[in-house]
Amino acid sequence: MSLKSNYRDGDSFTRRSKKEGYRSRASYKLKELLQTDIQLLKGDSVLDLGSFPGGWSQVASEIVGKSGKVAAIDIQSMEHIEGCFFLKKSIEEVSEIDFEEIKDFLPFDLVLSDMAPNISGIRDRDDALMMELVDKTLQVVDELLKTKGSTLIKVFQGESLDYTRDALSVRFNKVKISKPKASRSNSKEIYIIGKELKKYE
């Protein structure tokens, strides 16, 4: 596929997100993954790591409804989404105590991470930074995801994908890799899904 057609693909998702009221074209990545790879139900609780500007939180909030809860975290301020609990902080500082206000919704049914480091273009460095974010996400998964719960984590194709697949295989009964259509084909990003967390509460 040529760069030109990639650009057109991406652009159509951007146009669609504006028309349909989503804050980012990333919304369509999550929508597709929720149709094909992970289940999210009304009443579920979701933790959205790296949530700004809020496209994924919007999609998750629509599905879980008022009986569920979306908790979102980012180092950047995020405009309010109805029913969504937002924390402006780095994942490195997150702990269970931050969710005292919504403790009735813990542990979470689903932990999402669309976080990415600032890309330098140096592959080893970018992979190392991505793996640091994955490690933090896994700590959160270990502490705050319910048994049988699921996770969806963005990584880069290459070392961080292999690293994350191994780490999820230890924890989850099912692991799957997916590249949604809304993800530009010339982007290194890829999504990895862990289903049915093995640990006991």
Ligand SMILES: C[S@@+](CC[C@H](N)C(=O)[O-])C[C@H]1O[C@@H](n2cnc3c(N)ncnc32)[C@H](O)[C@@H]1O
């Ligand atoms: C691709 S954007 C997420 C887009 C979002 N999923 C959406 O649908 O709108 C990645 C986000 O990860 C956040 N991020 C990167 N490192 C982080 C960290 N250490 N802690 C929390 N958020 C972080 C960035 O600030 C950025 O907003």
